[in-house]
Amino acid sequence: MQTIFDGHNDLLLRLWNGEKAGRDPLKEFAAATGAAHIDLKKAAEGGLVGGFCAIYVPSGDFSFGKPDARGHFMTPAAAPIERAPSLEVTMAQMDIACRLDRAELLKICRTVDELEAAIEAGIFAAIAHIEGAEGIGADLSGLYTLYSAGLRSIGPVWSRNNVFGHGVPFAYPSSPDTGPGLTDAGRALVKACNEMGILIDLSHITEQGFWDVAKHSTAPLVATHSNVHAITPSARNLTDKQLAAIKESNGIVGLNFAVAFLREDGQERADTGITTMIRHIDHMVEQVGINGVALGSDFDGAMIPAEIGSSAGLQKLVAGLQSAGYAEADIKKICRENWFRVLRLTLR
Template sequence: MERVFDGHNDLLLRLWRGRANGGDPVAEFVDGTREGHIDGPRAKAGGLAGGLCAIYIPSDGDFSLKEPDAEGHYSTPLEEPLERQPSLDIALGMASIALRLDRAGAWRLCRSTGEIRKAMDDGIFAAVMHMEGCEAIDEDLDALETFHAAGLRSLGPVWSRNNIFGHGVPFAYPASPDAGPGLTDAGFELVKACNRLGILVDLAHITEKGFWDVAKTSDQPLVASHSNVHALTPVARNLTDKQFDAIKESAGLVGLNYAVTMLRDDARDDADTPISAMVRHVDYMVERMGIDCVALGSDFDGATIPAEIADAGGNQKLVAALKAAGYADQDLAKICRENWLRVLASAWHE
């Protein structure tokens, strides 16, 4: 079984919501559940050995894509910006769940690639605390220092909404990622602080202008943790060839997003999407950037994924499909975990 280190999931959001309804996050992860995509038993069954676990602040109400028109096109307006104090409360709640899971031995919260490898070797889920959208962070970056001390080692300045640090892309098809302004002055300072502290800067969800703002500011490899190929599926969230070229030049990576809306030709939210669509996006990225710049970023617990995969337990079906498509064992090791570990080591000054 090929061990997988995955670049993005929303498990902490699901556990946080469950706790609000009286659930026990530790028991849900350890014992397993029928909810969502990830828990301990399903992760072990599918070889999901660890990943970047997102602190994500949900917008008011339940987010959903705008219904497509007769031609299958849609453009979902950006969610409204969030207030910082309620966002901070939610972020602290999710961070506390991550710490509780670590304290209980349910998973291991990792702050170095050595810790990730040790956890995987020990058969314990290697979790890295990530922040998807920095609504909980103040402009003075005091909260950034605090979250870093708690274990934060990766962040995306924005989700698909705007905040004090930058601008996000909408969920729209067909649409360009060049959908608005980039980083704000505070956003440039955030990137510099992440470089100093050793926090990975994630370019998923940011506008194309924001992508180039980070590229000219950061000393890290360029990373889009869960994005796909715009030339194949022209949604605003996917990356252009020019962006792929910059990621290759920086020795960064792109994590394949399992979200069907970012895999299908028609960008529809339809779980009846074959694994071959995932392989097609991997093939394109490997051809454009090389095998060292492609990884996995499932978006488990955050998106509709192909029914054949179903949940974390189905990861090896993708591995098998890639092997059948001609990827050698050393290639699969890179895609499944080694490329992530290389990039994290660089961003973390190891």
């Protein structure tokens, strides 16, 4: 079985929602839980040994735009959200991660050495990630507390605007060049992340924001869960020019399993095949190189191919890569080693 380290999941969001409904997040993570994409049983079945666990503050009024007769859609950007309630949700989800860590169900890892040690010990190895930095003040207050708790990855924006920058909307077909990029506060956040050794995720930022980070960051460019715009022209996907910049920076892109970002027609249909996923990986490898391609599933946060189903089905993607002619050494890079390479270049 190929072991897999994944670049993005919404496990903490799911557990937080469950806790609000009266469920115990520790028991929910430890036991098989129906439609959930990740729990310890499913992860073990699929070879998932860890990943980036996102802290995400939902937009209460947000809903995806409905496709027209051609299958095209444009979702208006979610409204900005205020810092105080965002900080409360951010801390609540980080608290769940810390409780899982204390119970030795999960290990919040601060270095690659810690990742490797957790995996060797059979503990789910997590990189704590923030998807949309609304819980951090424009003066970066809160960042250092979160760092001390184990935060090692930040997406400055989700697909909405905040004090740090502008998020790319969900739209098909659409260029990712949908508006401005980083603000002055966003540039200060990038500088602080570089100094502290925090990875900067570009998956939800506008194209202009992508280029602003490329200009101001000294770290490899990373899109933890994005796909190929040349195949699926969604605003959330990366152009070949962006992929070339990721390659130039010695960075990485993680394949997003969300079907709307995989399918050429942009539709949200679970009958999307593994061959479609392989087609995106092939293009990424062609543009970025085999050392710059990984997985960023978006488990527990998106509709994924039914053929995969959950983290328990990850070896089906491995089999697809084998059938497509990928060498075992290259599959190992895509499944795990490339994330560790970039994290070694980024974390302190």
